[in-house]
Amino acid sequence: MSLFDRFNxxxxxxxxxxxxAGAKESVRDEVFRVRHEVYCEELKFEPERPxxxxxxxxxxxxxxxxxxxxxxPNQPVGCTRLILAREDAPxxxxxxxxxxxxxxxRSIIDPARLDRRTIGEVSRLAVRAAYRRxxxxxxVAVAIADDDFSExxxxxxFPYIPIALYLGALALAERxxxxxxxxxxxxxxxxxxxxxxxxxxQIGAPVEHRGMRVPSMMNVPAIIKNMRFMVKPIWxxxxxxxxxxxx
Numbered sequence: 001m002s003l004f005d006r007f008n009x010x011x012x013x014x015x016x017x018x019x020x021a022g023a024k025e026s027v028r029d030e031v032f033r034v035r036h037e038v039y040c041e042e043l044k045f046e047p048e049r050p051x052x053x054x055x056x057x058x059x060x061x062x063x064x065x066x067x068x069x070x071x072x073p074n075q076p077v078g079c080t081r082l083i084l085a086r087e088d089a090p091x092x093x094x095x096x097x098x099x100x101x102x103x104x105x106r107s108i109i110d111p112a113r114l115d116r117r118t119i120g121e122v123s124r125l126a127v128r129a130a131y132r133r134x135x136x137x138x139x140v141a142v143a144i145a146d147d148d149f150s151e152x153x154x155x156x157x158f159p160y161i162p163i164a165l166y167l168g169a170l171a172l173a174e175r176x177x178x179x180x181x182x183x184x185x186x187x188x189x190x191x192x193x194x195x196x197x198x199x200x201x202q203i204g205a206p207v208e209h210r211g212m213r214v215p216s217m218m219n220v221p222a223i224i225k226n227m228r229f230m231v232k233p234i235w236x237x238x239x240x241x242x243x244x245x246x247x
Contacts, residue, residue: 010233013160016071019168019238021245022064029053031064031079038126045210058083058095063176065168065242067161078127080165082120082172090116095123096182100215103205109217111182118179122169127161167235171242173220181220184213198223
């Protein structure tokens, strides 16, 4: 990554990637195929399916985004989704509520007491193996490392892929009136995102879920308002591309 890209993250992102919402069935199909490749074939988190599409009961109530390579047009890189409350049964628990039923600290926040139309859960983050080549990434679906924020001017780096996927989920949340996003994260993820001005607040004890994960929450309006200056250009590009998917 050049120094120009480092200090113009919007331009740098556009040089390497494109992102779009799963507004079309064809795009959602690509999302499900990326998930199958990563979650079923590679990491063995889920059983392989004959149609090579990884789906579950939460997809009908979810909005999706797909990250592509700009250098290899139309080649998928990764994906994620934002699970919304069911329109016909909004009190139905989100996946993290089920997984963390015994560990959530409801003195911090109780999802059951919130307006269910304003909450969502980020899940199914997946990045294809060709884009996870670094040490320590082989057995995880997506990762951020300490040296992604290196100040070494001879080799500056920025974790475009995971950041873009989270910003894609943020754009989907803003578009759908979501105020609070929940996520099961690796414990050190909060520290990495804190460097970008994104506060991820732990709301319960760790649980075992494909590795040790902590239930966490993000306030969507606060993240957008307090986003670091250096991140705003990439945020604007991601938000515009997500919005453009619906036109």
